[in-house]
């Protein structure tokens with residue numbers, strides 16, 4: 001297996017010898033993203049393999065724990081998708097297929113590390129101890145976030161593509177100034193990698209040696225735009241141009257993601273600066289519940305990725321090694337069902353917000369314009385009460 005890490009590379013790699021003509025540009029871009037070199041510790045067939053740069057020696061309990069995390073996260077996600085279809089949520093962004101990328105990286109974190117997520121990091125939220133029901137409020141439209149970021153060092157979901165990568169970098173620069181040895185991790189997608197904010201974050205983090213890990217989940221699609229439209233080279237290789245290491249990991253291999261993210265976080269803590277981790281994975285579902293992927297991608301592509309399913313490969317491994325018997329698996333099924341029931345009950349009993357609350361927290365000390373808007377809105381609302389009273 002080839003180690004495709006700009007960190008591990010000591011001498012320039014030889015060209016593959018493939019030539020690119022003007023007319024072959026698209027072909028080259030596609031092959032760059034489809035290149036198979038990545039860090040892997042567990043094959044799609046559930047076979048444990050070694051890697052010269054990344055080792056991991058998980059206990060049976062840890063292996064079962066990772067599988068449990070992925071199963072419960074997938075179940076929560078499926079339940080949320082169903083709740084959107086039943087009109088209980090306005091929208092849902094499914095993480096289906098990306099469980100290993102999120103659980104592997106989430107479990108590599110220390111409590112004092114800080115996470116800046118996008119809108120799809122339900123598995124990372126799970127690892128941080130954010131209650132899954134809290135993730136639903138924003139998608140139901142009853143709050144603007146749903147949790148206190150500082151309770152779990154898990155920032156609010158960010159929908160403005162790429163902006164949280166800059167926030168993470170600024171936060172990491174602050175961590176370094178404080179002299180703390182925590183690390184920061186910024187999640188973003190293949191599409192976000194084209195944003196100016198991400199390039200700026202790369203520059204600042206490199207120049208200031210900020211303790212940040214850039215964790216790009218390359219799920220192959222940015223809504224209907226394929227990954228090859230984002231970059232002429234594999235995304236992880238961009239790090240070299242900014243002066244820090246990049247590594248591509250099999251994003252459907254929870255063990256490899258855990259090992260690679262742990263190493264990147266350790267580098268950050270040791271004052272060695274940022275790392276770009278590209279988790280090569282696949283978005284098995286739609287971009288969100290508002291999207292119809294059959295309009296722009298082929299069934300065969302999804303089917304090819306199904307064979308690399310992150311849950312299946314760890315389950316195969318556990319069964320092969322005799323680490324998960326039928327009783328344990330049945331217990332996990334029961335736990336999943338109980339989680340689903342809890343989520344459904346929580347959403348149905350979620351109170352609608354006070355409509356005036358939208359004016360709260362706009363300014364710390366109040367503002368004349370907001371006061372005026374609040375008064376006008378109160379008057380407008382009262383007009384309905386008057387009508388009802390007639």
Ligand SMILES: Cc1ncc(C[n+]2csc(CCOP(=O)(O)OP(=O)(O)O)c2C)c(N)n1
Pocket residue numbers: 120159160161162188189190191192193219221222223283287
């Ligand atoms: C600044 C900005 N531009 C455009 C959008 C609309 N938008 C929402 S999601 C998305 C695609 C993001 O793709 P990617 O970064 O690959 O993340 P993924 O959704 O695949 O996890 C776009 C363009 C947005 N939210 N913010």
Ligand SMILES: [Mg+2]
Pocket residue numbers: 189190191217218219220221222223
């Ligand atoms: Mg994407």
